[in-house]
Amino acid sequence: MKRYALITLAMLILLIVYLFQKVSYAGMINFILPESLTINHPYGVFIFNRIIRLIINDAACMLLIWSLFGQIKYLKAAFVVFLIELFILLPLYFVIKLNLEGASEISSPLLSQIHRIIVNPLLMLILILGFYYQKVTSSTRA
Numbered sequence: 001m002k003r004y005a006l007i008t009l010a011m012l013i014l015l016i017v018y019l020f021q022k023v024s025y026a027g028m029i030n031f032i033l034p035e036s037l038t039i040n041h042p043y044g045v046f047i048f049n050r051i052i053r054l055i056i057n058d059a060a061c062m063l064l065i066w067s068l069f070g071q072i073k074y075l076k077a078a079f080v081v082f083l084i085e086l087f088i089l090l091p092l093y094f095v096i097k098l099n100l101e102g103a104s105e106i107s108s109p110l111l112s113q114i115h116r117i118i119v120n121p122l123l124m125l126i127l128i129l130g131f132y133y134q135k136v137t138s139s140t141r142a
Contacts, residue, residue, distance in 0.1 A: 003070070004111075007067045009063065011060075013060035014064075014121060017060070018120075023047065025049050025052040026048045026082075045103070046103035047089035047098075050090070050094070050119050054119055055126070057119075057120065058082045058085065061078065061124030064124075064128065064133065065078045069131055069135065077127070081127055082124075089118050090118055090119075093114055093119070104134045112136065
């Protein structure tokens with residue numbers, strides 16, 4: 001029962017983040033704690049919002065991975081992917097996106113696909129499919 005509750009919670013978090021993807025986390029934090037964030041540049045707000053969204057999405061995906069597989073090895077692998085995504089892929093995305101298009105919400109077709117892989121939880125969902133495939137194939141060999 002606990003496993004299904006965690007799966008539901010993770011999926012609910014992912015759904016809420018998707019439904020409220022236009023919400024400014026920087027604006028929300030400044031509303032709750034006035035003048036706690038002093039981000040005045042639109043690029044800074046764009047970067048802050050995307051980083052927070054990535055962290056929430058990936059945390060929900062890691063919760064989903066834990067509730068689906070219940071093994072620490074899968075969680076460790078997901079965490080490594082999350083760190084690569086956060087410290088390598090996301091900064092590269094920011095450099096390309098902000099230099100080519102600025103902080104607009106609309107992206108070119110190529111950057112839109114990159115956005116889906118990095119900022120949206122697509123990379124983690126692909127990882128879940130890979131873990132499931134590995135689990136199924138390793139259990140059939142044994």
